[in-house]
Amino acid sequence: MSSALPAGVERRRFDGRERLATRGDPVYGEPQDDEGWRAWDAGRSKLGAMLEIGMDLGIAGDDGVLYLGAASGTTVSHVADFAGPTYAVEFAPRPTRDLVGVAESRPNLFPLLKDAREPETYAHVVESDLDCLIQDVATRGQATVALRNREFLAPDGRLLAAFKARSEDVLSDPAEVFDDVLAELRAGYEILETQRLDRFHDDHLAVVAEPRPEGSE
Amino acid sequence: MSDQRPESAGWFVDVDPGDLDAGAAAIYDRTAEHPRDWPAEAVRAGFAADEADYYDALHEATLAATREAVQERERSDDKQLTHAVRAMDDAERTANELAERLAEWAGTFDRDVPGGVDGAREVAAWTPETPAEERVVSLAERVVDLDDERAELRSFVESHAPDVAPNLAEMAGPVLAARLLSLAGGLESLAKKPAGTVQVLGAEDALFAHLRGRGSSPKHGVIFTHEYVRGTHPDQRGSAARAFAGKLAIAARIDYYSGEFKQSVHDDLTDRMATIREREVCQ
Numbered sequence: 001m002s003s004a005l006p007a008g009v010e011r012r013r014f015d016g017r018e019r020l021a022t023r024g025d026p027v028y029g030e031p032q033d034d035e036g037w038r039a040w041d042a043g044r045s046k047l048g049a050m051l052e053i054g055m056d057l058g059i060a061g062d063d064g065v066l067y068l069g070a071a072s073g074t075t076v077s078h079v080a081d082f083a084g085p086t087y088a089v090e091f092a093p094r095p096t097r098d099l100v101g102v103a104e105s106r107p108n109l110f111p112l113l114k115d116a117r118e119p120e121t122y123a124h125v126v127e128s129d130l131d132c133l134i135q136d137v138a139t140r141g142q143a144t145v146a147l148r149n150r151e152f153l154a155p156d157g158r159l160l161a162a163f164k165a166r167s168e169d170v171l172s173d174p175a176e177v178f179d180d181v182l183a184e185l186r187a188g189y190e191i192l193e194t195q196r197l198d199r200f201h202d203d204h205l206a207v208v209a210e211p212r213p214e215g216s217e
Numbered sequence: 218m219s220d221q222r223p224e225s226a227g228w229f230v231d232v233d234p235g236d237l238d239a240g241a242a243a244i245y246d247r248t249a250e251h252p253r254d255w256p257a258e259a260v261r262a263g264f265a266a267d268e269a270d271y272y273d274a275l276h277e278a279t280l281a282a283t284r285e286a287v288q289e290r291e292r293s294d295d296k297q298l299t300h301a302v303r304a305m306d307d308a309e310r311t312a313n314e315l316a317e318r319l320a321e322w323a324g325t326f327d328r329d330v331p332g333g334v335d336g337a338r339e340v341a342a343w344t345p346e347t348p349a350e351e352r353v354v355s356l357a358e359r360v361v362d363l364d365d366e367r368a369e370l371r372s373f374v375e376s377h378a379p380d381v382a383p384n385l386a387e388m389a390g391p392v393l394a395a396r397l398l399s400l401a402g403g404l405e406s407l408a409k410k411p412a413g414t415v416q417v418l419g420a421e422d423a424l425f426a427h428l429r430g431r432g433s434s435p436k437h438g439v440i441f442t443h444e445y446v447r448g449t450h451p452d453q454r455g456s457a458a459r460a461f462a463g464k465l466a467i468a469a470r471i472d473y474y475s476g477e478f479k480q481s482v483h484d485d486l487t488d489r490m491a492t493i494r495e496r497e498v499c500q
Contacts, residue, residue: 083274085256089350092288094476100284109274109360110279112244124228125251125279152252170295 004049007061007148008082012045012104016020022081026103028074030048038183044052045075046136046162049200055193055208058158064130068116068145069137071095073102080133087126089114091137116145119152129154135161140168145182146209150188153211165203178205188212219374227255234274264343265468298374304394307368312337313365316385319360322355334364345362384468388486389443396439397465408464408473415469416440418464440465445490453493460489 005011005020012021013029020040021033031040050057059065062084069089070076072095080086080102086109090096096113103109114122116137130152137145142163153159163181165174181190182191187211197204228243256268265271277325312431316337323340332335340357345352378391382404386394391462400418403409409417417424420440427434437446437458451456471479 055257062218092380093287094383096283097291097476100280100287103276103280107276111283112276112279113283113290114425119252120248120250124226124247125255125275127246128252128254153443 004166006008006059006063006082007084009040009051009061009078012037012039012180014098020048021077022079024081026034026075027110028072030110040078041074045078046197046201046204047075047079047134047160048110049197050160050162050195050206050208053156053195053197053199053206055161055206057196057208058125058192059132059160063132064127065132065149066126066130066149067134068112068135068149070099071136072200075133076109077102077106080106084108085109085127087122087123087130089116091115091125091139116149117141117184119149127150128152129157131157133157133159133161135159138164138167142167143181146185147188150211155211155213157209157211159209159211160166161207162197162201163205163207165205174205181205225251225253227258228278229255229271230261230272232264234264235276237281238276240274240285241285244278244282245286258339274349291381292403292405294377295359295398298377298381298395299399299403301370301374302392302399305374305392308363308367308370312360312367315356315360315363319353319356321361323357326350326353331449334360337361337364337406382472383476384471384482385465387478388438388468388483389465393439394443397469400439404469404473407469410466410469412466414462415466416458437462440476445486449490449494455494456493456496457490460493461486464489 008061009020009022011018011115014033019035020042022040022207023036023040026032026038030039038050044054059146061082065079065086067076067079067086067088070090071086075087076086077197088099088103088109089112090099090118091114093113096111099111103111107114112125117139128151131154133149133153135146146159146161165177168177168181182194185191185207190212190213191209193208195206197206226249227242228247232239232243232282256271259265259266259271265274278360280306304412308361311447312334319340320330320332320336323336330340337357340354341361343354345351345354374395375391378386378394385397390395397405397415397418398407401410415433420435420437423432423435428434433460436455439457440446440461443461445461446454446458464482467482471482
């Protein structure tokens with residue numbers, strides 16, 4: 001449980017319990033302490049859960065990040081607190097309205113109302129050679145989304161994805177769905193680690209992967 | 218602006234650094250084949266003094282552009298929902314009409330055909346033996362297709378209504394929520410209607426007959442389809458419709474002005490309906 005946290009993320013005590021925390025403006029009513037740290041709720045954030053269960057995410061403070069499926073900005077607000085330039089893509093207008101609010105006090109957070117399945121609609125805004133691609137999209141074809149957005153990653157960058165079984169197929173066994181997703185993902189990524197997030201999020205598989213050099217899509 | 222930009226040009230190309238509107242427009246109007254090192258290119262092109270300066274400009278432009286894009290999409294999303302629910306009703310009505318004609322026709326072939334879309338599904342499975350039967354079976358297939366489309370439209374409405382109006386969809390159910398939006402002409406105008414109008418949306422004929430001095434005023438319009446109204450004893454239906462419409466009007470306003478889901482308004486309505494229904498038991 002003690003794998004290194006990225007700079008800017010710490011374990012702090014809130015109400016007598018050790019929790020992950022970052023420093024920034026509060027967003028969703030999370031507990032704060034006097035020094036400006038706010039708790040990062042692993043139950044509401046898949047990336048938070050990945051850190052909490054001790055996966056080696058290989059991210060560092062000040063990394064450039066593309067976040068797909070930012071929703072109303074709960075997780076991406078924490079990412080922007082410790083990372084460098086953070087591009088947040090979300091497809092649904094309602095949560096994006098909140099995301100814009102979250103970005104107002106974070107000069108390194110760039111909200112975009114775009115479809116993650118169509119990277120050409122934001123490739124003129126999002127820079128290349130990013131350190132980290134975080135993906136949490138609830139759509140069918142999650143592996144395809146990861147492959148299409150691989151071009152934003154630096155050769156030594158990381159894909160941190162939470163795949164939701166029920167978005168691919170409601171009826172099949174999640175384990176089978178995950179096998180298919182991983183098989184598709186291998187076309188463009190080297191998979192470094194996978195973990196089920198069931199403790200925090202039902203039927204989600206967390207994946208850490210690295211882009212394959214010149215892999216075929 | 219010229220359309221002669223290379224296929225992979227950054228959003229800032231041909232944009233005056235001081236012109237926020239142009240920058241914002243470029244973010245949503247343009248595309249690029251592949252990403253590049255935009256901060257460095259922007260500095261090289263003289264758009265920004267350094268990378269920090271570039272990120273400041275990007276932050277400002279994405280905030281303004283995305284804020285506007287959200288508004289535009291939200292405005293158009295309630296229109297999509299309106300069209301979908303109207304198309305759903307059209308598909309249902311047309312399928313039923315054709316199914317009636319079909320049942321009449323199929324009945325001449327000495328087979329027992331139930332009416333409605335179920336009957337059409339049976340007929341569609343026949344193996345036609347004569348040219349006339351061929352036509353009947355083909356018509357039945359159209360009815361079945363139309364009914365399948367109705368079901369697809371319904372599930373579209375059910376999955377999109379909560380995005381457009383989360384509180385209204387929770388309170389009224391997604392289909393009734395879409396009908397109310399459709400009758401009012403969008404979320405904005407529904408949010409601006411008084412509760413009394415919401416109560417009789419869909420009962421315009423009865424309302425105008427009443428205003429011309431014929432008949433009593435309608436107690437409810439399309440909200441009658443909801444269990445809160447239909448499932449209440451007729452003596453109390455007016456009260457139920459009034460209470461329900463009042464909360465629906467509030468839900469629509471929350472959806473339009475804040476967009477946040479608010480549990481308390483739903484709890485309030487549940488309590489109020491329980492009180493009204495207790496009354497009828499006592500009588």
